[in-house]
Amino acid sequence: MTTWQPVLLANVNRPNSEKITTYLAHGGYEALRKTLKMSPDQVIAEVKASGLRGRGGAGFPTGAKWGFIPKDAPVKYLAVNTDEGEPGTFKDRLIVERDPHAILEGVIIASYAVGAHRAFVYIRGEFFLGVKRWIKAIADAYQYGFLGKNILESGFDLDVSLHRGAGAYICGEETAMIESLEGKRGEPRLKPPYPAQAGIWGQPTVVQNCETLVNIPHIIGRGAAWFASIGTEQSRGPKIFCVSGHVNRPGNYELPLGTPLREIIYEHAGGVRMGRSVKAVIPGGASTPFLTADKLDVPMAFETLAAAGSALGTGAVVVMDETTDMVEVARRVMSFYVHESCGRCVPCRLGGHNMLHELDIIASGQGKRANLARLEALTRGIPGITFCPLGTGMCEPVASGLKLFRSEFEERVS
């Protein structure tokens, strides 16, 4: 069993963990002090050298993203994504409720590195406690001189504002989030241009997930070499795995990337309920393809999960035991995406409805083979032709369900 002393979640179980005094008492904002003595280029170089990749789902190299921000642009922004909504994922909510300053320190360091003097924090509207915790954390950081003018006498200025979303999964997609921040419907923009070229109000913008930002103070404080020594070749550092479903001890587990899935389920999450066996696992949130029980030894890393036919996504591990109805799981996940499709592009809007319609018929036991064939054709036709990844994401669970658990679907149709 991997022994790992949590770094990202080190504070969350302390009493009054959300308070700035608690954060400061355990080394908080020390990395910021160190950062302000470095040049922005040195900070970017350190993050690049760490090998950190984004923890929001796409896994883009963070240092490279910061490097894309044009140095000569007069106005640059940072946007913080607390719009956690991928089914199975519950790590960002934990951090923002229990340790908001860990994110905020990352926000300030990232802003300094890219030369942003304004950061926008976007939080999911349902996270009411998280909203309160963000407001308090930002206010306290101003009071302690970590935000505002001339931060810690460094000459660097940064203002941070909080923006509450209002119930739309799609606003976790970076360009949809930017639209929402601007007060519009959260419909994704066509890329390119990417936010690094033209983001909020057309200005270069870095968009980062909360968990990604929580890594930053540790990379600066302990050094890129420390971070790069953890994990696998292409997946460095620690990761929070959100384990839910049919396990005895669901919860957030911080472990090095590359920890085998089997270990996460059986050693950390206490194994499958009632001693049953695993039938399927969603390894990275609802939009990642299922893994079957023979894949449990896969190391949980970007490259190894891709090789196993799935993806690391958000690190949300949903475990399903032998009694699980895979047709119903596929139908439920599809109904999520149909509800959350913004409706802007046809393949996602209508394709999703049509797939759900076929799944409803199949799940009801009234379906024919033609329903199955239409469903399968849609899962092949939609990926890759939509504005944003939601259209592709909605097809993955059904396509993998049809591939891996075909007999369950066929038994339902005549």
Next chain:
Amino acid sequence: MHAEPKVKPSGAALIDPAKEAMLLAALYIAQEQRGYLTPEVIDRVAARLGLTAGQVFSTASFYTLFRTKPVGRYVIQVCSGVSCYLVDGAEKVSDYIGAKLGIRPGETTADGRFTLETVQCLASCGTAPALRVNDQLYENLTPAGIDAILDRLLGEV
């Protein structure tokens, strides 16, 4: 859609981006008045921010937490996510509450006290099943726990 707000004619060039960016926050404040966004409220928000009522309604109607129809004093939102489903939550919870209150998801009790809804993943998968009542999150639900929540709300009304 409603009486024209007292603002300049529409046109992107006339919109102040900083004001438009306040729209979601403004809608939250406006919604607190009556629990939902009336046509009059939408007009007022539009006038204050220099937008058209159509623009305000367009944005408001996109987001599930903004309501353009009346709801009960307590809005019960039961998570229907995959993790809640796997641990006997989701429909089992909404059916249980629905039976107790005599309503189905999407409906409001005749006395206007409770609205029952099923919603998408609430990011409480590790503490499933989960639901929200207005802005309060409840996790690790059991029948006894749900009874306690409802009894307390009934006592408050």
